[in-house]
Amino acid sequence: MPELPEVETSRRGIAPHIVGETLLHAVVRHPQLRWPVSEEIYQLSDETVLSLERRAKYLLLELKHGWIIIHLGMSGRLRILSEDTPPEKHDHVDLVFSNGKTLRYTDPRRFGAWLWETDLTQSRVLRHLGPEPLSEAFNAEWLIQKSVTKKIAIKPWLMDNKLVVGVGNIYASESLFQAGIHPDRPANGLSHLESERLVASIKAVLQRSIEQGGTTLRDFLQSDGKPGYFAQQLNVYGRAGEPCLHCGTPIMSGRHAQRSTYWCPSCQH
Template sequence: MPELPEVEVSRQGLLPYLPGKTVRAATVRTPRLRHEIPPELPRLLSGRALAGIARRGKYLVFDFGGGWLILHLGMSGSLRLVAPETPPQKHDHVDLDFGDTVLRLRDPRRFGVLAWTEAAPETHPLLAVLGIEPLSPEFDGRWLHAALHRRSAPVKPVLMDGHLLVGVGNIYASESLFRAGISPLRAANRIAAGRCDRLAEAVRETLADSIAAGGSSVRDYVHSDGGAGCFQLSCAVYDRDGAPCPACGTPVRCTRQAGRSTYWCPRCQR
């Protein structure tokens, strides 16, 4: 699933090309993804100029001046900029035609979301329930310690709870905990304030490094130009079960937490 870094890379890849341009036509080839696509969407978008593109957690928010298109890429979605004459393929479900280029949504599993709102986007039910942004100034060790203090569950699933902290998916939670030297099995409310400082720093560093590397391409995710991210190639523990820890040589372990694979070094992470 595209996580915060992949969504941010997608946003940054579109910014040089789309804001300021007007949608000539919108084409919707399927009635629904995860939810129904508003049937009036082509009419609502046609003739509107795109003022900007923001990100909230794993959602992209396209500002059309008095109306906002909210997009989630789901499990397998990606956005491409293609030439107007490029024929759609099987899983190309939505096109926004900006004249000289077309923004195309591809989603093989059809688990993405497209929603439209004319109210403030932060009040939309999809966004109103989201937690703090880990790259925002408000996110620091003090905030994290106070948030974890209320949770007795293992720290890794807590970090991945989007109602608390947005965008820290499976790869980034595992890598952040490794960088901070904290076991993913440790109870969240048993992490001292000083270690929360380091964990908050590690989360920010891990996400920033992934954005700089173009995100992680482990399944379907690609950039808007079709290129792949490469952060997964530098992972210390994620998807390295049995491989030597890059810091101490101890074999990396893997277990299941909340239905997801967790990777960690039993020697470096306590």
């Protein structure tokens, strides 16, 4: 599943091609994704794209009278193509622009979303989200405040979007490793110093991933069709049994909430 860095990489790659351009119309080939494609999207015509933003793993395309909210789901991707590029089997939605380019949404599993909202504060998919991990609102004080009553293991807790958005499975494992914190530790057992270290690690891991193009996953490609490159620098994720790059101890693996977890038993306590 594309995570926050992959979505931000897509936003940065796509924005220069569509912001300020005129959206002529939308082509919806498959109306049923995770939810039905919003009817308002079918009716779009001659609209100028004012901005392309990101909130958590949602892309927000701003028009004069509202927003298109796009989620890539498990296997979705967006590409900028020439408007005469023939669609293929899993190409479900096109936005056609006056500059001869098309923003095409491809999704083999059809678990993404294309929704319309006139007021983002009222959006059912956005209004309950926690702070952005790279914002000042996500800090050690916030983490401690939210952890007081939480006896859950720290790793799945970090993946709760009500706590902080965009810390997916890979980045939770990598951030905990960088912070030296064992993924089984109860959330309410973190000291203030550990919380500061963990917040700093999350920000650093995500920022580095964004800068390097996102994690290379089987289903993810950037808007120009090239894979990301961050997977080459993963410290623990997917490396069970391999030596820790810091101390040489074999990396361990387990599961939290049906998700794979990786850690170094020597570096993380």
